[in-house]
Amino acid sequence: MKRLLILFVATMMLLVTACSKEPAKTTTSQKSDKNAAGQKISEKPIEVSWFFSANTPYTGDEEIFKTIQKYTNIKIKPVSVARADYTQKLSTTLASGSLPDLITLSSSEADRYGPQGAFLDLTPYMEAGKLDHYKAMLEKYSPAMDLTRSPNGKYYGFPRIYDVPYRADEVMLGRTDIFAKNNLSTKFETFDDLYKTLVQLKKLYPDSYPYFVRWGSGHLIGNQAYYRGTSSTFYLDPEKEKYLFGPTSQAYKDTLVYLNKLYSEGLLNPNFATISDEEWNELLATNKGFVTIDYPQVGDEIVQQMGSKIPQGFEFTAMLQPAYKNNRVGTPVLSGYFQSYKVISNQTKYKDELVNLLNWMYSPEGIDAMQFGIEGESYQKNSDGTVKFLKDFQTPATPNGSITNAGLNTQELFTVVNQTAINTFELNGAAMKKSVSFLEENQAFGKAVLDAKFSDTNAKKEYTDLKTAIDTYVEEASVNVIIGKKSIDTWDSEVIPQVKKLGSDRALKLINKAYDETFKK
Amino acid sequence: MKKNPNKIKEPMGDRVFLSFVYIILAILVLVMLYPFVYVVSVSISDPAEVIAGKVTFFPKGFDLGAFKTMIDHPIFFTAYKNTIVYTALGTSFTLFFTAITAYPLSKDKFQMRPFFSKVYLITMFFGGGMIPTYLAYKSLHMLDTIWVMVLPGALSAFNIILMRSFFRNIPESLSESAYIDGATDFQILVKVILPLSKPILATIGLFTAVGIWNGYFNALLYLNDIDKYPLQMILRNILVSASFNPAEKDAYSQLNHSATESLKMASIVITTLPIMCSYPFIQKYIVKGMMIGSIKG
Structure with a gap:
């Protein structure tokens, strides 16, 4: 009996040591060469964390994260907290100095902590032409560039953009x-x-x-x-x-x-x-x-x-x-620049990849992906430019859809919303559609005012x-x-x-x- | 049942007084029960009836959709399991550490007693503050682990004082007789003192368990991994929307649209049910007299 036990323990030990050696090798081989990033969003599959506020905790299996991974090779590990707790969690995270790779925050926080070195300075990337989509979009909605620039003259944030002449507010x-x-x-x-x-x-x-x-x-x-x-x-x-x-x-x-x-x-x-x-x-x-x-x-x-x-x-x-x-x-409306930002942590291992990811979110492909998911799998575009979902998402037009938390068209996640997205989501509700066309007919909408x-x-x-x-x-x-x-x-x-x-x-x-x-x- | 003709009639004054007492108690019971009944009623009512304001006491319509939504949540069962684990582990740690700390502090022969009592007392008045505490846990590599949920609260000065006072009320003669029989301090604690201390163990245990069960704050600050979230984090997401400022642009996005009133109440029912069920069973220890029959003569 005793011998059997010893044999058992010995085999277990052998197994354990064998197993623990295996992953160690792979991690060393996974170390990436920084300069190899190039034009691709991320050559190798990487995983980054993203902190934002949400009404329901995200697990990382949602449609939006699958979409991002599919198009960019970047797997997102979401860290989401209730809106009421967001400020507190953000301030402890910032104070502790161990930041998630990507953070959704307000412009005032970006301007405050960016110059202190918490977030990645985007200026060199912009000068190197790596933020072409970002720059084009901000220049389209002047004075978005001036508003995005921090008091110290540098750029830290990726602002949300309403790429429409107006979106109804109250x-x-x-x-x-x-x-x-x-x-x-x-x-x-x-x-x-x-x-x-x-x-x-x-x-x-x-x-x-x-x-x-x-x-x-x-x-x-x-x-x-x-x-x-x-x-x-x-x-x-x-x-x-x-x-x-x-x-x-x-x-x-x-x-x-x-x-x-x-x-x-x-x-x-x-x-x-x-x-x-x-x-x-x-x-x-x-x-x-x-x-x-x-x-x-x-x-x-x-x-x-x-x-x-x-x-x-x-x-x-x-x-x-x-x-x-x-x-x-x-009536008050939204158009162009909005003071909700995404910033990249200065400590992240994947600076180039994340800059590429955010730049991609301002590109036509990225905008569609963040709004509708994977083309051909989650949605398809009709010949008239409208979007038809291939999955049973919950939207104003399909309130009983079985997929309730896809993360598509979610303000904390997307960076640009265009007219197609507004038509697909908001304006698909019968009342909203009627309201907006009534207000348009009567020229009731105002102009966006930037503070x-x-x-x-x-x-x-x-x-x-x-x-x-x-x-x-x-x-x-x-x-x-x-x-x-x-x-x-x-x-x-x-x-x-x-x-x-x-x-x-x-x-x-x-x-x-x-x-x-x-x-x- | 036949009335006893020899029963002494209560004087009129007493009966009036008693009926007043019963009326007041009945009102109190109603006041305390109503919120519970309302929460349960709303949670199983048709959401449309709730919006129309038709649910006041009894449920209207019957709809378990809100419970289904809760259970369908991708991390619902993981979170439930986590909460149970945190509560069980945390409560055991608290009881164990509090008992072994309080015992020496209750003994006069322990010469450092005044000093250590003061050391513990200080922690009741001064804390490290949120961020230093966070940094401490971080350098202890406790962030994002189960330990940050169960260890930090394990030893509270308040509990130590409670338990120490209780121990001190146990007659010294019990320990002395155990000494004479050759028991060590540890044996006395485990075999004599603790069995006599069930009421205080139950009290502290219950408070700690409820505290951990209902707690979300530690999870919010110290956990990033969603697989380690306790149930209260989901509950909080559903219940609490941010302070809403309609003067801000696009304030609409700050509104909590996803949760109907029924869903909110269902989440409350689901999360509080286990603790409410265990209350009556633990309560009997709290009420029970502590020293019945321990000393004779």
Whole structure:
């Protein structure tokens, strides 16, 4: 028995040593020659980690990562955390000095940590012509180059680009089915027009609050102010090419008076400051709210979530925003540069390969791959240029698709979104399609506005601190006017002097200086 | 059942008082049970009914889709297994290390006792901070391993103090008689003290287990490998969306679209069920008197 045992142990030992020797050899032979990278994205199969935030943890087996591996020979090991935890995880990772190879982060983080040496400087690669697609795309959307450049004059980030003239952001939305049923116009000429319509709706549905906006009082006031050509804070006036402070304007006071009228007549949801998404959904689904300002995609989402329980004929699509003093302000849109970046860690073993990978993401092949997957396997292009998926992906058009987490058309992952992608994903939802074509017909879309960027961190901090204090104070004072606790007559005599005292002039000076520096005037 | 004619009637005042007590207790029970019932109801209701705000107490419609979505998650079972492993290992470590630390600290004959007590006490008030701690684990090569999930919390000063006070309440005569019978310190701890300390072991064990089971923060900071994620990381992804700022451009992308209310509640049910089931069984040790019949005379 003892002998048998010894024999067994001896064979095991032999096996173990034999096995452990094997992989050691292969790793030494795998060491790559750095200069051999050349034009190919990655000659040898490599594996890199990629840190980003996501609603659901990615495993690395998703369609998008298979696609990247297929086209580039690079296997991605995703490190994804919930959005709420993203900042914390990012700061510990940065502080610890052991970075993932690839990181998705905001422009301000790239500008802050890039010059400290955390991220790969792209300037030499750009000069060597290795970032041709990247450069071409950024130059197409001027001033993307200026905005991407860090204060120290170097480039660290690969910004997300909306390669379209405009992509809808928030718009005025409403229950168009109820409007049609009651013969009400969805094209508001003036704010008074909107008010009259709300009064009529209240008569028809007495237990409703026709105007209902979610995400707090700031969102409610901000939108109303925006469509009057002003803002509840510092904002860029694209015509004057400088920043102004909204609350001092007559338009802002008109906003507050208007909202106060809606509030006192029961036309505005009185819970506007605290309403949750769930409550808002409920109001929408039970005919207790009709007009709002929100994202047009919601029109499809709610239909999908409600399923068969949706009220007969339910439709929640865009309306035409009212004009203020004969000027109809276009809805906010996205186009070109967006301040979400991808950066390459300075510690990565695969600098050349990753530069090639990111450059590829700006190329036509890369854009399509990141949006639709592998051509011929995941999708095919029809003769008219539209995309037909060959797999059962979940998209707005196919909400019950079995592949729910493909990673395609995912903002944290792709770098460029083009019109085909927007048509394929967003605009395939019935409500979204209708909203966008309605807004296009009525020329309701505005132009993309790019904000100033601070090059001086101290100035940025000073501005942010001042702005936070001022915004908080203005919001509180505004809500008091809306709910009738204070008269609008006190605005100029009490609120504005206090705002000045809090440093609004100084903040305005700082942001305008930053604006001039950013756009090289 | 036949009423006992000789039963002493309670005075009127007492009966009024008692009925008030029962009413108040009933209200309390309702207040505490309602959230649980609501969570379960929403999780098995038709999502459409939930959106319409029709689910208040009892489930409306019946739909296990949310549970299916949870279970279909590619790392669901791995994560579940990880959580169980972390909880089991972590709790055993905690109990073991706390017991062997608390025992000497409870003995007066241990001359360094005041010094070591203070050393442990200091850790209750001063911590290393997030990043130094991270760097410490990193240089210990603990990142991305199972150990970072089970070792760091194993020895907490608070638990040591709890257990030490409990040990000190056990009459010294028990240890003394064991000494006379020739037992070593270790034997006394294992054969005399610990069997008498089931209530404190159960209490600390339960708190630690619940803490590890519900914990996501260590996993968030110290784990990058998705195969090592505990269940709470998935739960957190589903439940918590970032602080949402509608003033930002493209804020829409910050919204958590994927999770319906039913899915959120289903994930809560799935993750809390095991711990809720084990509670009643461990609780009896906590309630039980500690020293029944250990000393005679």
